[in-house]
Amino acid sequence: GEDVEQSLFLSVREGDSSVINCTYTDSSSTYLYWYKQEPGAGLQLLTYIFSNMDMKQDQRLTVLLNKKDKHLSLRIADTQTGDSAIYFCAASYQKVTFGIGTKLQVIP
C-alpha cells in the first residue's frame, strides 16, 4: 500500500518562510492534500493539488509537486504564530493515506 512520510518537527522564526516536505510511494496517486490541525481540533483542509500540476499558489501558501521524485512540499510565506500547528500531507489514489504530521513551531 501507499506510504506517506513527513519529518516530525520544524521550527521557524516569525516572518520567515516555512517549508514542510512530504514523500509518497504510489506514483498512481492523483490528488495530494495538505491539512492543518491546531491543538485539540480536527483537520482543516488547506489546499490540494492534482498530479498533473507542478505548482499551486493560494495567498501565503505554495504547493510544489515533483511527480518524478514523488515529493510534495508546502511553503508558508511570512510565517505567523497562528501558523503553529501540525501539518498533514495526504496522497490519494483509490483511498487516502495520511502522513504522520509535521509539527510546526513558530518562534516569535
Added chain:
Amino acid sequence: SQTIHQWPATLVQPVGSPLSLECTVEGTSNPNLYWYRQAAGRGLQLLFYSVGIGQISSEVPQNLSASRPQDRQFILSSKKLLLSDSGFYLCAWSRQGISNQPQHFGDGTRLSIL
C-alpha cells in the same frame, strides 16, 4: 455549504463501560463517512468507512463497531471500553461518486478511559 458535527467534544469513561460517539453531516447527500483515531496527537488510523446506509467497512479489528442508520449519520460504538481505546476520535466525510475527493473533518472527540 456542508458542515460536520461531532459530539461529545470530550468524554471520560471507566474501563468496561459502553461508548457511543455520533457524527452528522449537513448540506450534502450520500456522503462517504469515516471514523479515525488519533493517538498522542499524531498519525491518523482509519477505523471504519461507509459508502451508504448500513454499509460499513472495518479497517482494524478491535472492540469498536460503527453503524450508519441514516444517510448523514455515523455512529461509533463499543460494548466494553478498554484502556487502549483512549484517544482523539475524528469523523470525516467526502463526496460520493467522484474518486479522490478530499475528506473534511469534524472537530473530534477526546476520549479518556480511566
